[in-house]
Amino acid sequence: MASSQILSCLLLFGCVCAANAIGIGRAFIGVVDPQDADRVTVDKATAETLRSSLTTVFLPIVYIVVFAVGLPTNAMAIWVFLFRTKKKHPAAIYMANLALSDLLFVIWTPLKIAYHFNGNDWIYGERLCKVLVGFFYGNMYCSILFITCLSVQRYWVVAHPLSHQKKNSKMAITVSVSIWAFIWLTTTPLYLYDHTAKLMDLNITTCHDVNIIHDLENPFPDVALPYFYFVLMAGIVFLVPSLVIILAYILLLKALGNSMTDGNAGKNRQKAVVLIVTVLVTFLVCFVPSNIMLVIHYTLLKDGVINNGYGFYITTLCLASLNSCLDPFIYYFVSEDFRDHVKNTLLCRSSRTVERMRVSFSSMKYSKKSKAYVSESGNTQSSTC
Numbered sequence: 001m002a003s004s005q006i007l008s009c010l011l012l013f014g015c016v017c018a019a020n021a022i023g024i025g026r027a028f029i030g031v032v033d034p035q036d037a038d039r040v041t042v043d044k045a046t047a048e049t050l051r052s053s054l055t056t057v058f059l060p061i062v063y064i065v066v067f068a069v070g071l072p073t074n075a076m077a078i079w080v081f082l083f084r085t086k087k088k089h090p091a092a093i094y095m096a097n098l099a100l101s102d103l104l105f106v107i108w109t110p111l112k113i114a115y116h117f118n119g120n121d122w123i124y125g126e127r128l129c130k131v132l133v134g135f136f137y138g139n140m141y142c143s144i145l146f147i148t149c150l151s152v153q154r155y156w157v158v159a160h161p162l163s164h165q166k167k168n169s170k171m172a173i174t175v176s177v178s179i180w181a182f183i184w185l186t187t188t189p190l191y192l193y194d195h196t197a198k199l200m201d202l203n204i205t206t207c208h209d210v211n212i213i214h215d216l217e218n219p220f221p222d223v224a225l226p227y228f229y230f231v232l233m234a235g236i237v238f239l240v241p242s243l244v245i246i247l248a249y250i251l252l253l254k255a256l257g258n259s260m261t262d263g264n265a266g267k268n269r270q271k272a273v274v275l276i277v278t279v280l281v282t283f284l285v286c287f288v289p290s291n292i293m294l295v296i297h298y299t300l301l302k303d304g305v306i307n308n309g310y311g312f313y314i315t316t317l318c319l320a321s322l323n324s325c326l327d328p329f330i331y332y333f334v335s336e337d338f339r340d341h342v343k344n345t346l347l348c349r350s351s352r353t354v355e356r357m358r359v360s361f362s363s364m365k366y367s368k369k370s371k372a373y374v375s376e377s378g379n380t381q382s383s384t385c
Helices: 002-021 044-051 053-084 090-106 109-117 125-159 165-186 220-258 265-303 310-320 323-334 336-346 351-384
Strands: 029-033 036-041 196-199 204-207 211-213
Touching: 044 053, 053 090, 053 109, 053 310, 053 323, 090 125, 090 165, 090 323, 109 125, 125 165, 125 196, 125 204, 125 220, 125 265, 125 323, 211 220, 220 265, 265 310, 265 323
Parallel strands: 029 211, 036 196
Antiparallel strands: 029 036, 196 204
16 A cells, blocks of 8 residues: 555656656757767757756656665565575566566666766766666566566466476476577667767766757658667567457456356455556556657657657656566565565575474364364264264
8 A cells, every 4th residue: 555655656746747847849859069079969948857856856766766675575586486485386487587687677776866866967988878778678678578478377377277387387497588588689779879978068978868869850860770679679579468468367367257166266366356457557657658658759759850748758767667666566466475485584484494384284284183083983973872
């Protein structure tokens, strides 16, 4: 409840800041200074947005929340999956990879926080800027793909409960390795062009904020690579997985509806609904706005069209990072074992202690059943005498 209120406040504050930051100029276009090719000039609206509370207050606050929540939760998730989970079933494999993806992004957020608090002045060089951008988009696309795998796997477990466990685990490992290879290859184009721009008027160096244009009459050559990249990724890594997730959940609810004779059907259906809601919230907050705005932004940019919604664009990109905080809730609702392992970890219970507790509880249950059986048999004998 508290986390949802915090998220609502951040969204409201972001909308207000974005509305105040909207200007009348082009979308953060920087024009190369004819006297100095290394210096870039921007219009008044761009300069005001770079000085606004949206980029210097709201964005770093969101990244601080991402770092403060995402670092411990994803680190604990990886700890649980590696050292607490004995049976490496497919869901655990996908969740471990998802947690690793989030952690690899979260560890870079302090640079992003310092950048915005420093007045959007990037002091770490072009290479680190490319690394930050690569990990940001790599995490977003990686999260979408692994959430898709979790959704399909969840349906498969319900529809085919007797499927071979080892075979499914090997398949999950193969799919995970393929996803990492795919993300590594598809983020390579982000390293092929510069993301920093030295602004002459503001005396700052931006990172992935200002698009350098050499000819305002023909801006397409300068933004062709990011335009084709983000449009292609939005179609392949966002739209297609979104349709697969929707189909998987429709089939999941249908499969649960067909198994209503099972005593646990109601409980399983409730868990499925909670998982669906959690995934939908993650997509609606993190992935849908950012991917739509990426396509719109670069489509307008390539045509040199005036873009009055740049404040909303950078806000949606910032909110996309919240998936690193929301993903642990998916682990929590997908796996009952994960919930138990987290609880035991927080209570500082070792694996041996947990195993002894299980043996003890099993013995108590067996003892109670045995006593009940003896009592029933004794009553039967006395009645026959």
